[in-house]
Amino acid sequence: MKKRMSIVLFTLFAFASCQKDNYQPKPIVLPSNLLVTLEINTATVNVVATADSANFFIFTFYENGDSTMVESLTGIASHTYSTSGEYSVKTVAYTSAEHFITEVDAFEINLNLGGTGAPAGGATSPMSYNGYTLVWNDEFNGNALSADWVHETGNGNWGWGNNELQYYTSQNTTVSGGVLQITAKQEAMGGQNYTSSRIKTQGLKSWKYGRIDIRAALPKGQGIWPALWMLGDNISSVGWPSCGEIDIMEMIGGPGNNDRTVHGTAHWSDNGSHAQFGDSYTLNSGIFADEFHVFSIVWNANGITWLVDNQVYNTINTTPAQLSEFQEKFFFIFNVAVGGNWPGSPDASTQFPQTMYVDYVRVFQ
Numbered sequence: 001m002k003k004r005m006s007i008v009l010f011t012l013f014a015f016a017s018c019q020k021d022n023y024q025p026k027p028i029v030l031p032s033n034l035l036v037t038l039e040i041n042t043a044t045v046n047v048v049a050t051a052d053s054a055n056f057f058i059f060t061f062y063e064n065g066d067s068t069m070v071e072s073l074t075g076i077a078s079h080t081y082s083t084s085g086e087y088s089v090k091t092v093a094y095t096s097a098e099h100f101i102t103e104v105d106a107f108e109i110n111l112n113l114g115g116t117g118a119p120a121g122g123a124t125s126p127m128s129y130n131g132y133t134l135v136w137n138d139e140f141n142g143n144a145l146s147a148d149w150v151h152e153t154g155n156g157n158w159g160w161g162n163n164e165l166q167y168y169t170s171q172n173t174t175v176s177g178g179v180l181q182i183t184a185k186q187e188a189m190g191g192q193n194y195t196s197s198r199i200k201t202q203g204l205k206s207w208k209y210g211r212i213d214i215r216a217a218l219p220k221g222q223g224i225w226p227a228l229w230m231l232g233d234n235i236s237s238v239g240w241p242s243c244g245e246i247d248i249m250e251m252i253g254g255p256g257n258n259d260r261t262v263h264g265t266a267h268w269s270d271n272g273s274h275a276q277f278g279d280s281y282t283l284n285s286g287i288f289a290d291e292f293h294v295f296s297i298v299w300n301a302n303g304i305t306w307l308v309d310n311q312v313y314n315t316i317n318t319t320p321a322q323l324s325e326f327q328e329k330f331f332f333i334f335n336v337a338v339g340g341n342w343p344g345s346p347d348a349s350t351q352f353p354q355t356m357y358v359d360y361v362r363v364f365q
């Protein structure tokens with residue numbers, strides 16, 4: 001009995017060592033540079049994934065405890081949801097069945113936007129970025145503005161410094177169907193011929209640096225001037241432009257390229273003089289009123305970069321001492337102006353009312 005056991009053990013050892021000597025490890029070739037882009041068209045999310053060295057992809061769409069897997073050689077998949085909600089999709093890029101990399105992206109499906117008059121589709125952006133934390137967001141999912149916002153009303157000094165023609169009132173702001181709606185109307189109030197709204201987070205929420213994404217569909221037409229922008233917290237003590245201004249998105253509506261072009265600009269004080277630096281982004285087709293787009297800045301100690309739908313179109317170096325404005329905290333202002341020095345007045349071609357729809361604003365740091 002004892003002898004047999006030792007023979008068995010010897011045989012096992014010889015077999016194991018033989019296996020080890022002949023084993024050739026396979027080289028590990030992982031995909032790299034996985035890039036996942038999501039586009040949401042009302043109930044349907046379209047996913048496009050690319051990765052170097054990837055031979056196939058598997059997408060898993062999660063929905064209320066259930067999931068749907070889609071395998072794709074091209075990196076393209078889509079899934080249609082039946083209810084509004086926050087969902088996620090897992091993208092796995094494979095070189096072979098054992099060698100893969102994974103990314104999970106969250107997104108929002110909102111089936112109620114249609115009831116507001118907002119366009120149904122357009123670009124969207126992820127709820128998370130590598131290296132960033134979501135520190136504040138407003139998804140505008142309630143029935144009123146949150147306590148993070150206040151209205152600015154009236155016509156300001158010299159039409160808010162620009163000879164603008166609108167009278168701002170809180171009555172032109174609505175939050176419903178998951179979107180903020182700021183509407184410019186042709187109606188008399190406070191000695192002006194137009195009304196609109198201007199909201200801000202001054203004294204309530206402000207930030208220094210970060211990635212900011214704002215998903216919005218814009219109004220259109222001659223004399224319509226929607227803006228998603230920021231001012232330095234210290235404006236009340238140092239004034240403008242020493243406080244600094246970051247225009248994340250401005251559009252001067254009207255025919256030709258106007259309704260299809262947005263501007264991203266920084267303003268500051270250069271030894272007491274107003275200085276500004278900006279550039280613009282023009283759509284290849286259609287206008288900004290047709291569907292939602294995501295207007296972003298990526299802002300750090302070195303500079304500010306402006307993006308539309310994650311495409312960079314302007315960058316400023318803020319390291320020179322004259323641009324120290326941009327090393328301080330800034331608050332948000334969202335408004336739709338009518339007329340003013342830059343856009344000029346509405347004309348017979350301008351249709352009222354005009355609404356800017358904002359699906360969300362998110363700050364990542």
Ligand SMILES: [Ca+2]
Binds near residue numbers: 139141179358359360
């Ligand atoms: Ca929303």
